[in-house]
Amino acid sequence: AQSVTQLGSHVSVSEGALVLLRCNYSSSVPPYLFWYVQYPNQGLQLLLKYTSAATLVKGINGFEAEFKKSETSFHLTKPSAHMSDAAEYFCAVSDGAAGNKLTFGGGTRVLVKP
């Protein structure tokens, strides 16, 4: 069975500071990993995905994530936070089997202070 753990349900950063959101996964097969963002009262939007090509993945809005197999991690970073980054972020894992079923982490809500 797969699982995803996001460390920290809330993160507060200053505008212009580094954003770091942590994600650790558990999977019995090589995983496919995803980060999604959710703005208030909206659905989720794909930020980026890891599918066994490059270990450093670049996404939209200046975000990137690095897959580290030895640490079973897929942390999300952005060098400089913007007010518009305030949202909830979800890490998800798929085993690639038919159905495209994703297992999501509990989410991390990001607050950006001016």
Add this chain to the structure above:
Amino acid sequence: DGGITQSPKYLFRKEGQNVTLSCEQNLNHDAMYWYRQDPGQGLRLIYYSQIVNDFQKGDIAEGYSVSREKKESFPLTVTSAQKNPTAFYLCASSAGTGFNSPLHFGNGTRLTVT
């Protein structure tokens, strides 16, 4: 513009009543999904459908039912057997069922049962 439409945005029901949530997509996607979102628990898969007239249970299907009579529609019924139905419900679709077919989400329906 193509997308996923969920209606209504807010829904209120009395305990013991069945309620149906609508999900329509005009993306011509084959696969559709229903997720339930609770604070701090991320998203959990209720049901998914890879093709018309076929669907499978997800991780928390008890107390829910679905149908997939048309490619563009995947309604979810929350029955009176669902013990804790108050939640935010998200519908999603994907072009295929492999990991390279990202999920596209609707804006959700917030269901409150009292």
